[in-house]
Amino acid sequence: MGDSFFNCCYVPPHPPGEEDPRGPTRSHVMTSHSTRVPSDKRFLIFFDFDExxxxxxxxxxxxxxxxxQRLPGWLKDTYHPGRYNEYMQRVLAYLAEQGVxxxxxxxxxxxIPATPGMITLxxxxxxxxxxxxxxxxxxxxxxxIESWLRRVGxxxxxxxxxxxxATFNKDGRLLLRPFHSHDCPRCPDNMCKQVVVRDHVARRTHERGRPYQRVFYVGDGANDFCPALALGPRDVAFPRRDFPMHRLITETHEAMPGEFKAVTVPWVSGEDVVQRLRKLVAE
Structure with a gap:
């Protein structure tokens, strides 16, 4: 399988997380306000947000x-593994009740500060x-996410x-909803990033009429490991060094050699990612 794993991806009729292209875009799939992206781009790069x-x-x-600047114990005690989105719905309701x-x-x-070198990237x-x-x-x-991205331009x-x-209701409360549902046992109930990545790459490959040369994924957390598993041998995973994504990749290499196929480039600063991307662009 010489190129990116996604070169042979199926094209779903209607991927989770996106509206039919003939209809309006959902609020949780935020589209750039610029014109349609040209189809000549060689690479697709995904970023996580937090950390x-x-x-x-x-x-x-x-x-x-x-x-x-803290939550009451009774509220923190309502968290259950795999149901973080539901927990945050309760947190946001509590904040609204407190007049936030x-x-x-x-x-x-x-x-919130950018991670080191991210603005350079x-x-x-x-x-x-x-x-x-x-x-x-x-x-x-x-x-x-919109608040932060718009602040930094x-x-x-x-x-x-x-x-x-997430949208505000008439009472000023921020209402949070799950992104989608899925069957992945690794991921929280409200989002499997591998499903998102696979479906988006398939959709864009279909729209472009050809695959990307490489797909990149820049992340840090345990939920960034799952989408990185879908990358192929020409793709590149950029895990933040010594964070959960990096540790899971390392453990997988040791326990199941060959299971994790992507090239792995740990980063401390966004400038580390820039250095690798410069080399790839020059090829």
Whole structure:
């Protein structure tokens, strides 16, 4: 299988997380406001958001808006593994009850620092629009991500953003919903990033009429390991060094040699990713 794994992907009739192209886009699949992306791009690069693009977890940061900048014990005790999205729905309801406003939350999101070198990486991708199509897949939500990307002027860089839909109701409460449902045993109930990645690559391959030369995935967490498993031998996984994604890849190489097929390039700074991408573009 010489090229990217996705060169032989099936084309689903209607992938989860996207509306039919003849209809409107869902709120949780945020589309760039620019014109249609040209079909000549050689590479597709996916980014996670929390602790990959930004150097914190946005769900943790929003707690700063709570009284005393902490959640009550009874609320934290309602978390159950695999059901984090439902837990965050309760957290957001609690914040609304405490009088936390849309402006309060946006202000917190806008202050989250980028990870080291990430803005440099974004600047590099902007200089190579003929080479890279950029997507974001995150278990955060539309409001948190939009707030941060717009503050740093990076929203236009992303052709698609796949994340949990979040909208404010008439009472000012941020309502969070799951992105989709799936059958993957590795992932939380509301999102399997491998399903998102596979379906998006298949859809774009069909729209373009040809596959990408390579697919890249930049992430950090355990839920970034699952989509990286779908990468082929010419694709590249960029796990943040010593974070869960990196540890899981290392453990898989040791326990099941050959199971993880992608080239693995750990990174500490976004500039590490830039260095590898420069070499690939030059090939």
């Amino acid at each position: 990959t693009i930004v150097d914190e977890t946005s769900d943790d940061m929003v707690v700063q808006a709570a009284p005393g 406003t849309e402006s309060d939350m946006r202000g917190i999101m806008e202050k 974004f600047q590099f991708l902007r200089t190579r629009p003929q080479d890279f199509e950029v997507a974001l897949v995150s278990d955060a939500n539309t409001f948190f 990076a929203r236009q860089l992303f052709h698609r953003v796949f994340t949990n839909p």
